[in-house]
Amino acid sequence: MIPLLLIHLIKIACVIGVMLTIVAYTVLAERKICAWMQDRIGPNRVGPLGLLQPLADGLKFVFKEDVLPHNVNKVYFTLAPMLSVIPALITIAVVPWGSQLIIPGLAQPVKGVIADLNVGILFVFAISSLGVYGIVLAGWASNSKYPFLGGVRSSAQMISYEVCLGLSVVPVFMQVGSLNLTNVVEYQAHHIWLVLTQPLSCFIFIVSSFAETNRLPFDFPEAEQELVGGYHTEYSSMKFAMFFMGEYAAMFVASALMVTLFFGGWSLPFAPFNAPAQTLGIGVAHIGIFLAKVCCFLFFYIWVRWTIPRFRYDQLMALGWKVFIPLTLLNIFVCGVVLAAMAK
């Protein structure tokens, strides 16, 4: 009998390992895809087709000199990169990667989620909004004007879009009747993918999560052309790499959430894949389906980044407060009316 704790530790190790690998390769994918879109080849020197590029990048970051500017607030300056990477890694805990794994020799099937919290989505919002502290602290502690502007922009942007993000998913949970992400996925497996019943929620959630993860067209905290490097201007070496990792991990989490909330999570809408797995093979296939869907969304993120130019700052704020928040409120209202009418 393997203790439950050990199973959990193994699960955590697997999830973090897979996630960080995907994050590393997303960086390569970003460079490759942007190159293809611009009729270039992209990195192709390290290993076959450039596939070892992330390893080379990682090695470079490890060996680079870590410059600590003399007039920074050293405690916050060191704390900030950690704060930006950790929330992204924690939020993935409540996202179901698969249905369940039935492993011979274990009494209970292993759940495809690390923490099966009943308040799953609240946990996600609570933790992921901590990510802004990393950026704000980095901007403040750097004691330099561009990082400071980046930090200010970031806080304004993330607070505005946190509201849209939270409100946009309310109809989903009104329809499903549970805040637990595992239940949301099972509901979609049995009924219908929520993107079909809640298209407006889905759209607003996707756009807001672009703003939440600071990706183009809403990458104001970084905005290379305007703010040099934004909040991470003063950072170098591994600290910079952690910001980078945090950004891509946040992208991964946002993609995982989109998949979980609107695109059926680990399920596919036909026979062996639309119910919790009864065999080990199907269980593994569910995880594969989930990861494939997440990769599609990561591609979508990259695709959008290399297509749409950055918004103007007031446009971003106007879009958030004047368009999305009224729309989400209207959406909640309409959804409530429809659900009430259907219940009668």
Next chain:
Amino acid sequence: MQVKRPKLTILERTYLPQILHGLWLTLKHIPRRKFTRRYPEEKPPLYGAYRGAPTLVKDPEGRVKCVSCQLCEFVCPPKAIRITPTARPDDAPDANVEKEPQDFVIDMLRCIYCGYCEEVCPEEAIFLKQDFAIAGYTREELQFHKEKLLELGGVQPDSIWKWKFKGAPPPDAPDAPKRVAK
């Protein structure tokens, strides 16, 4: 001039059609032919008049064409060429050619690839060939001496009368072979 401000429809004001069009545009580019040249493996195509590194050439019989007239040295704008002339020994075959370079140095760090040396050379002994990636670890390495220049230059397939006759060729000499462009 009056700037036109067309009234946008509601659909256009959401920007969504434009964004979708943009996404389609970038997607179309992914499978397209790439313009990148994988440089060290794929060299760029160079054409006849390309001016690369200046080199010394030999004639088909393996003789150095240069006669150390030093015109190239004089014409060279950045003074990259240094020639040490020497007399040909009297008993050498083809002693009707009086001078030859003992050493011929081109400083590739100074050379500006203008091609004046090639233009000015009365013997067609110096040619700008197509080597463009001249690199080295030390300054000395980039002082190309006579042997190196001859090696780079190779053989220029045309013959010159100077080896056979002193002065103008006799009236009964066969016509000079046509010169072949490099």
